[in-house]
Amino acid sequence: MILTVTLNAALDITYRVPRLCPHTTHRVTEVTERPGGKGLNVARVLAALGHRTIATGFAGGGTGAALRALLAQESDVTDALVPVGGATRRTVAVVDETSGDTTQLNEPGPTVSPAEWDTFLGAYRELLGDARAVALCGSLPPGVPVDVYARLTRAARTAGVPVLLDTSGEPLRRGLAARPDLAKPNADELAALTGSTEPLRAARDTRRRGAHAVAASLGADGMLAVTADGIWQAAPPRRIAGNPTGAGDSAVAGLLSGLVEGLPWPDRLTRAVALSAATVRAPAAGEFDTETYEELLPRVVVTDHPSAA
């Protein structure tokens, strides 16, 4: 099975309003709720691709119960979330129906106690025993040590399980030093980490910081992979319009499923880019439009990067 870790899972709530006007009162016309947090989005896409997938991390309170009920109801992901005393955070996305734009409000998440953190570490090590790969995803809730991804990466490497790391800021910087098999930053995260807005330079720098390979998601430009075997850029055949939320998480699912299936790099990137674009066409993160995915799969353009020569 494939294991995904979501330390700061979320109940994702979407509100549609006719028009968002700050400092006034709005009647919300439509409310939708979904299991959220990067690792859970990755898990849902992996499960939809047919991979046996287990999701761990923390969940608690009424919002945690709602999240777990939705996860059970809407996916084949096995729930191995560790109970926590605090309540799982909510994220609220307010969609302005006039402009189509979204305003996002993200709660910080529950404070995790040292005892809860210990319980999680035990559960994580046990789950690694059966894992073919693990994805470490997203931001940290209060109370979790900032070098958590370094610790989780080392535990996975000790167990011989390949690690994909998808986070940002200090947790990314620290995590890279533990030498994960693959890091998947986006353009903003690359720039924040390395100070360079030139993707190839930044991805190479990221690799030097410890990741065995770096696959950077570059929005409409697709993905750039810098690996020991070469450098590739994969791009969708055309610009896909829609909601980009979760596109990066679907790319992680594409990369990880390709790794587990032993696909060569260009095929992993093709899958990641097609899934990512198909997610832009789906209503929410953790979902993808099957038709778009199948249509794009043979059409993604992969180029050997000239500077690899």
Add this chain to the structure above:
Amino acid sequence: MILTVTLNAALDITYRVPRLCPHTTHRVTEVTERPGGKGLNVARVLAALGHRTIATGFAGGGTGAALRALLAQESDVTDALVPVGGATRRTVAVVDETSGDTTQLNEPGPTVSPAEWDTFLGAYRELLGDARAVALCGSLPPGVPVDVYARLTRAARTAGVPVLLDTSGEPLRRGLAARPDLAKPNADELAALTGSTEPLRAARDTRRRGAHAVAASLGADGMLAVTADGIWQAAPPRRIAGNPTGAGDSAVAGLLSGLVEGLPWPDRLTRAVALSAATVRAPAAGEFDTETYEELLPRVVVTDHPSAA
């Protein structure tokens, strides 16, 4: 005891953000949750004043469970909410810490089935048997008939229980026709109902539509009561700065406790205005600042309205 009815109870969530910028992502710095909905605010203030208070209406889902837990934890209100299959709505107040302004997002609420509605009516009639007064408050969830407040008013009058009605729009219009003892519109509701922005004219018109008495809340101008015994205006001694959310609900609690205690109209208005102003100084609806309340109580200015002569 005093009974309050909240058909569309809410879990009130407040988010503080450094600055609200539409179409961007915000980290919420502070999250607070409180039991919400006008009737529950009224009940909490009544209980804080020492009145035995029972709250009924509907509650359901994880949000309903959270609401009930908070109500039990934070007040002496007896919970007689009727379970409903759908989830209690959330309201989200986003406080911009730079400007101090609030942007409000209100969910519509759960759809109430005919069977749930019947169960509620039975519970309501039973509770009336022990009630000295009843407050019918707030908006309606989907599925509840628009003439609901007329029905609930008639049932209370049949049981000999005085009725205070605090709602707006069509439910107010229909409710007035059933002759409640007291209606408490605010200036906007009066204007929407009668087409007049002149409070005295509008309050008199509202009384002609069926209410035995009308006590209109006029924000910083206090309250205007048009009754069979006379017309009074009550005003705080000075402008009170703060958050006006829930000020009208506290006024309802003041009026209703005064009615039950047999106070004369000027004393009821004094209490309503002092409570209302003390709520402006409290962090949330359903709460009031005791010191401000006690300081204002002897200082509210009540005037016999000249046009009553």
